[in-house]
Every structure is written in C-alpha cells, then in structure tokens.
Amino acid sequence: MKESNYKDYRIEAENICVDYHGKVALYDANLRLKSGQICGLVGMNGAGKTTFFNALTGFVNISKGKIRINGESLRIAQQDQAIAYVPQNEGIDSQFPVSVWDVVMMGRYGSMNILRSQRESDIQAVKDAIERVDLIELSSTPIGNLSGGQRKRTFLARAIAQRASILLLDEPFAGVDIRTEKLISELFIQFKNEGKTILLSTHDMIHVREFCDLVLLINKTVVAYGETSEVFTPENITSTFGGMSPDVLFGPES
Amino acid sequence: MDVCFLSTNITSFIADPLSHEFMRKALLMSSLVAAVCGFLSSYLTLKGWALMGDAVSHSVMPGVVVAYALGLPFSLGAFIFGVGSVALIGFVKQKSRVKEDTVIGLVFTGFFALGIVLVSKIKSNIDLHSILFGSPLGISLSDVKQTVFISLLVVILLSIFRKDLILYCFDPRHAKTVGINVLFLHYLLLTCLSLAAVVGLQSVGIVLVVAMLITPGATAYLLTDKFDNMTIISVISAIISSVLGIYFSFWFDLETGGSIVLIQTFIFLFAFLFAPRYGIFKFKKLFSNY
Numbered sequence: 001m002k003e004s005n006y007k008d009y010r011i012e013a014e015n016i017c018v019d020y021h022g023k024v025a026l027y028d029a030n031l032r033l034k035s036g037q038i039c040g041l042v043g044m045n046g047a048g049k050t051t052f053f054n055a056l057t058g059f060v061n062i063s064k065g066k067i068r069i070n071g072e073s074l075r076i077a078q079q080d081q082a083i084a085y086v087p088q089n090e091g092i093d094s095q096f097p098v099s100v101w102d103v104v105m106m107g108r109y110g111s112m113n114i115l116r117s118q119r120e121s122d123i124q125a126v127k128d129a130i131e132r133v134d135l136i137e138l139s140s141t142p143i144g145n146l147s148g149g150q151r152k153r154t155f156l157a158r159a160i161a162q163r164a165s166i167l168l169l170d171e172p173f174a175g176v177d178i179r180t181e182k183l184i185s186e187l188f189i190q191f192k193n194e195g196k197t198i199l200l201s202t203h204d205m206i207h208v209r210e211f212c213d214l215v216l217l218i219n220k221t222v223v224a225y226g227e228t229s230e231v232f233t234p235e236n237i238t239s240t241f242g243g244m245s246p247d248v249l250f251g252p253e254s
Numbered sequence: 255m256d257v258c259f260l261s262t263n264i265t266s267f268i269a270d271p272l273s274h275e276f277m278r279k280a281l282l283m284s285s286l287v288a289a290v291c292g293f294l295s296s297y298l299t300l301k302g303w304a305l306m307g308d309a310v311s312h313s314v315m316p317g318v319v320v321a322y323a324l325g326l327p328f329s330l331g332a333f334i335f336g337v338g339s340v341a342l343i344g345f346v347k348q349k350s351r352v353k354e355d356t357v358i359g360l361v362f363t364g365f366f367a368l369g370i371v372l373v374s375k376i377k378s379n380i381d382l383h384s385i386l387f388g389s390p391l392g393i394s395l396s397d398v399k400q401t402v403f404i405s406l407l408v409v410i411l412l413s414i415f416r417k418d419l420i421l422y423c424f425d426p427r428h429a430k431t432v433g434i435n436v437l438f439l440h441y442l443l444l445t446c447l448s449l450a451a452v453v454g455l456q457s458v459g460i461v462l463v464v465a466m467l468i469t470p471g472a473t474a475y476l477l478t479d480k481f482d483n484m485t486i487i488s489v490i491s492a493i494i495s496s497v498l499g500i501y502f503s504f505w506f507d508l509e510t511g512g513s514i515v516l517i518q519t520f521i522f523l524f525a526f527l528f529a530p531r532y533g534i535f536k537f538k539k540l541f542s543n544y
Binding site: 021054057058059075078079081083084085087091092093096097098099102106107109110111114115116142144145158162 | 300348414417418420421423424425426427428429430431432433434475478479480481483484
C-alpha cells in the first residue's frame with residue numbers, strides 16, 4: 001500500500017488546515033520533501049509561513065489534514081529529535097539571561113534524562129556545533145551581548161547540536177551580517193550533503209534562486225509548488241503577493 | 255566613646271527583637287517565604303507573568319475564607335481558587351473576543367470581591383486585615399507547618415524542572431519541537447505560582463504578595479546576565495528585604511507587609527539607578543573611561 005511511499009519523504013504534509021479561534025490561517029496546504037532537498041517558503045507577511053512552521057513543529061494543532069515526518073507521526077518525530085526549528089531573531093527574547101553555550105545545550109535536552117544532566121557526548125556535541133558556526137570564543141557570552149548575526153548562528157548551532165534530520169528556518173538571512181550570511185550559505189551546502197532536509201522562509205528572492213531546489217509559494221494556501229526553475233516565475237510570484245510585484249514590496253534589489 | 259555607643263545601639267537593634275519568640279518565628283518564616291517567592295520570581299519576570307501573579311494572588315482570597323470557615327488548611331482553598339482563576343481566565347479568553355489583560359483584570363477582581371463579601375458574610379474569627387496585609391508576627395503553629403511543607407514542595411519542583419522551565423520561559427516552541435511537554439510545564443509553573451502566593455500572603459498579605467513574586471526577580475534581572483546568578487540575587491534580596499522589613503516594623507511600629515515590600519522596592523530602585531551594566535548611571539562605563 002501507500003505505507004512504503006511514506007518512508008521516501010522526510011516531510012509529508014497533506015491538506016493541512018490551521019485556524020486560530022475560527023480564523024483560518026492556512027488551508028489545504030501540501031508539501032513533500034525528501035532527504036537532501038532545500039525548499040524555500042515564500043509569501044507575504046501574514047500569508048501563513050510561521051503558521052506552517054508552527055504546524056510542522058507541532059506548536060499549533062492542525063484542524064484538518066495529516067503530517068508525517070520520516071513516515072511517522074509528529075509525536076514520534078519530536079521524541080526522535082527529527083525536527084529543529086531556528087527562529088527569527090525577533091521571535092526570541094534577546095535579553096534572556098542565557099549564554100551561547102546554554103542555548104546550544106538546549107538542543108540536547110530532548111535526548112537527555114528528566115533532570116537534563118549533561119553527558120560527555122552532549123558536551124562534545126555542543127562544542128562541535130559551536131565550532132561549526134565559528135562562535136567558540138563567545139561560548140560564555142550572554143546572548144544579549146551578541147550581534148544579530150551571532151545570535152542567528154547560536155540558534156543554528158542549537159539545531160546542529162540537536163542532530164535533527166529536518167531543519168526549519170524562519171528568515172535565516174534577515175538582519176545578519178555578510179560573514180554570517182556566507183557561513184550560513186556554506187552550512188546549507190554541508191547540510192545538503194549530509195542529507196538533511198531544509199525548509200526556509202525568506203523575503204529575499206535572490207536567496208531562493210541561489211539555494212532552493214524547490215519553492216513553495218503560499219498565500220493562506222499553496223499558490224504554487226515545485227522546482228524553483230519552473231515555479232519561481234514572475235507570474236506566480238505576483239499572484240502570491242496578491243497582485244503586487246515583489247519589487248514594490250521589497251525594493252528594487254529583489 | 256561615640257563608636258562604642260553606636261555599636262551598642264546596632265547590637266541592640268539586631269539582638270533585642272531576637273529575644274522574643276514571635277520575632278524569631280516571624281524572621282525565620284518570612285525568610286523562608288521570601289526565599290521561595292524569590293526563587294520563583296526569576297521565572298515569572300522572564301516569562302512576563304507579573305499580571306498573572308497579581309491575578310492569582312488576589313483570586314486566592316475566597317479560597318482562604320472558605321477554607322477557614324470549613325476548618326480546612328487555608329492553603330488548600332487558596333490553591334484551588336488560584337488555579338481555578340487561571341483556568342477561568344483561559345476559558346473566557348478563548349470563548350470571547352475580549353483581550354487577555356482585560357480578562358485577567360476582570361476575573362481576579364471578581365474573585366477578590368467575592369472574597370471580601372464572603373468575609374463580611376461568614377461571621378467567624380477571620381481577620382480581614384491579616385489576610386489583606388499579612389501578619390508574619392502572629393503566625394500560628396499550623397500555619398508554620400503548612401508554610402514549611404509548601405515551601406519545600408515548590409523548591410523541590412522548581413529544582414527538578416529547573417532547566418525545562420528555563421527553556422519553557424525562553425523558547426517554548428523549541429521545547430515542544432524536541433518533545434518536551436510544554437503544557438505540563440505551563441501548569442507546573444502556575445501551580446508553583448499559586449503555592450508561592452499562598453505562602454507569600456502570610457508575610458505581606460494578598461494585596462502585596464505580587465511584589466514578593468516579581469520585585470526580587472526584576473531587581474536581579476538588572477544585575478546579571480546569568481540565570482543562576484539571577485536566582486541567587488533574587489533570593490538574597492528577597493530575604494534581606496523580609497528581615498529588614500520585620501526589624502523596621504518592630505522598631506518603628508510600621509505595618510510589616512508594607513515595610514517588607516517597600517524595602518524590596520528600594521533595592522530595586524537602587525539597582526535601577528546604579529546597576530553596573532543596566533542601571534541609569536552605568537558604572538561600568540564610567541570606570542572604563544578612567
């Protein structure tokens with residue numbers, strides 16, 4: 001039966017709907033992603049990008065449809081540490097009294113015991129992850145003292161330490177410096193080679209063309225989905241943005 | 255000669271009250287309560303639950319009255335109404351279009367009013383004044399037992415789930431993503447809040463207990479960038495406030511609860527002005543220039 005097909009997909013969202021107190025935020029959305037694929041999630045503010053992420057992480061419940069991660073339910077995916085979420089810089093309290101090391105260690109919590117006692121392997125994983133995002137000398141720095149780019153790298157390190165097979169990144173390039181942008185680009189290539197699946201939301205059309213094998217255009221529901229070269233057309237983009245061309249929305253550099 | 259006089263004065267300022275049994279008990283109990291509230295305070299200030307703390311602490315009022323009237327432990331009644339008020343806030347918010355802060359204000363004042371009406375209706379030996387403003391100097395033995403038990407419970411719960419609660423306050427979505435039960439942590443923190451409000455109201459009363467739950471944490475937040483240090487500073491400043499408040503109330507015949515909270519506020523003010531990094535006069539900057 002269909003069961004065998006499930007295993008082919010890392011993420012499989014089928015006709016999912018999300019509503020907040022009767023207000024529809026997302027309806028009939030579909031997405032299928034395999035190992036090693038990078039997919040761009042593009043849409044206006046309020047088009048349901050964050051809602052889509054929330055549904056895939058299980059942070060909001062879907063009212064209809066089905067989500068399968070690695071062929072299993074969300075609950076199992078959560079227990080398996082399958083999904084890592086990298087929030088927007090605005091999505092977190094940057095003044096919270098925790099250090100880079102503390103945040104990255106949070107990536108290991110799901111696989112620790114109830115007291116979250118660190119094992120040698122956790123410490124090594126955190127160290128490796130911080131090294132990969134080039135923040136080792138800032139390990140003990142409170143996140144409030146970091147730049148936007150350094151903070152972004154901290155959360156990427158958390159996702160790396162978690163050893164998730166699926167990465168969900170909300171605006172990974174927003175408000176970061178050139179050095180961080182370059183580092184994230186390099187990491188994306190490494191992640192792809194490691195067979196990780198990446199879904200990233202972005203406002204930057206150039207990044208979509210540069211990194212994304214696939215693109216998912218949404219405006220409360222899926223407007224278009226497929227290979228970037230085929231789907232990412234001016235017509236589709238215009239209809240995603242409700243008739244406005246992205247140049248108007250994001251300035252001429254888009 | 256003068257120095258000798260001064261030191262005798264200070265010694266008697268500290269030692270004299272300790273010769274009274276009720277003062278020793280009040281100091282011990284209030285320090286314990288302050289430590290518990292201060293411990294919880296760092297979570298509440300970071301979670302942004304000041305208004306929630308206010309709501310829960312006021313809502314326990316009818317519970318306290320009913321429990322006293324029925325001869326039950328007052329903490330039980332307070333706890334039921336504390337958690338109940340939060341459940342009701344959640345329900346009304348979900349089922350109506352009224353905004354959350356309005357719902358919170360509405361529910362807790364309703365509960366509080368119910369409590370006041372109940373006190374006037376149930377003619378018993380309930381002292382409205384001590385419920386509203388606390389009575390650490392007149393704490394009874396059964397109250398001591400309850401306070402110690404609840405305090406230990408809260409400290410144990412907060413210690414076991416310390417890391418999860420920090421994560422829950424910081425980034426609940428990540429917690430959910432890695433399979434941590436966020437709903438459980440939400441209710442755990444609410445439970446601790448209700449319990450801490452219950453013990454706190456003995457020291458400073460229902461009206462001011464929210465200060466015990468937020469001021470020490472807010473003070474500590476201005477002084478450090480590390481969560482563990484924040485908790486330690488919060489607990490220490492809460493204990494100092496309680497001890498000093500009781501001393502001042504003894505020597506100058508002041509309302510105890512008011513004195514404790516006022517000293518907490520002064521400590522906050524001090525941090526607000528002079529905290530090395532986050533104070534108005536940033537001393538660190540000042541020093542680094544020279």
